[in-house]
Amino acid sequence: MTTTQSVTPTLTEGLQATQQVRRPPSRRRRFWIVAGLFLFITCLMMLSPFIWTAMSVTKPTNVAFVNPPVFVYTPTLQAFVDLWQTTYFAQYLVNTLIVAVISTVIALIIGIPAAYALARTPGYISALLLILALIFRALPRFAVVLPMYEISQQLGIYDTTYALAIALVAINQPFTIWLLRNFFAEIPVDLDEAAMIDGCTRISTLRKVMIPLMGPGILTAGIFVFLFAFQEYLTAAILTDTASKTVPVFITTQLGQTLPMLQQAGAAAMLLTLPVIGIAFVAQKYLVAGLASGAVKG
């Protein structure tokens, strides 16, 4: 091992030098032209539904959905104005945000201690609980959501944002626990032991030592749980009616309607996704780094 390590740098340098002599320099460049083109086309295809929707909603209504499609037009924001004035979009957006924020906060508050305990306790019970969490993550939604529909009506909490938020906490809890547990597993146990020798209890070790170290992990888990709640369609469609309808449900009901409403649905989709896309661009560093240090060890 030691010999390899000490020899490696010189060997690599030598190899690179020979490679440069042997291979024509254009080979690497040719690779990157092909790879760059491939990545460019991939990005374009990944963005195409989004770009096309953005175009459709900024077209004047009479040419928005004609066949063959129009490519040159005077952009207008009328669909956004109509969306704001003729529908309860603002209310639905507020509902969506309330659901997402409540469920993220609760998911983290109950998920962090559980994940910590699971990461620090080897043995059958932990393994069993983690497996159960894994199975719960894979459950068909309807197996839990249809009974929730009836239970929420019996309890009189049907069509409320907090009932939906709590339902989503439970549904996303398995994922939250797994992700956080893997982050905790990365932190050396010596730190716990040192803190406890210094007189910390388990709880204060978690609060004062672990949670500050878990910043990126908690942020990553928080972003994911927020996104899941923000995006949820099925659960929201079943547990809400009019009062606490969320934007994805609103957009879906608009889809079956006539043209101006369809355009408004597109406008709603844009308004909903532009902020999250912003978040994605800003948070991507955390997402990748977070996943690199935690999630993949599952």
Next chain:
Amino acid sequence: MRKREFALLVAPSMIVMLGLLVIPLYRTMVWSFQQVEYGSPGEFIGLENYTAALTDPRFHRAVLFTIGLTLIVTAALVVLGYIIATLINQLGRWRPVVLGIMLVSYVLPNVVGAAAFSWLFDTNFGGVANYLISSLTGAEILWFTDVWPNRIMIILDTVWHLLPFAMLIILAGLQGVPNEILEAAKIDGVSSLKSHLYVIIPTIRGVLFFVTLISIMDVLRTFDQLIPLAPQAVEIGNESIMLYIYNIAFREGSEQLGLGSAISVLTILLILTMLFPFIRDTFRESKVAR
């Protein structure tokens, strides 16, 4: 960790999952043996719902459709995710931009993304993809009413939606591959393709395993995207298991809750069977992990 501490720390999370997942699940199991409607107590009918489900050709089609979709999409996600992650891993300046663009389809709500996706292909709405295909080849493809074009569109949309997550996880895995290994392979004169096959892929097999697991779980519960993409799902047989349950147990006019619950239970059995090897391995690993 002492038992009492362990119990205290996991209790809140376990109580929430017990109350909101286990209890509803129990009710689904009870319902699956009943003739029942919302709000009224059911009547025990034994295995009738199960026999009805298992002999329903519509259920068979839904199962085959869902499994086929899962296999194709999972394979595509792992392969494409690996290729794209490998390329992005070598990018310099452009990396944040490309990653940000790749994430867009993941942060869009599935149903909204699928609606946007359907507009690309819908002739009625002047879909640009449809327009390009018909002006290049002259063929008018009926994306929404023909079985296979519809299936292809559903596959494309599902891959489009799930690729970012698969790619991101694989990218994270690639970053964990030690440089020494790659250099050692280079010194030994291993070609680039071979170093992928024999060095990198075995090193990150845990990550690929995780991506496969998550993809299988996600595609098996395909539902959201079919609402905009397959309005004719029932007629042309592109109904997923979840959509089938929704149609028979929730849509107005047919609230066959017992039958829907029986299918949920059967789906759980199917999922457990497909996940069994993964569950066994995970159990072995997490028993020894601290």
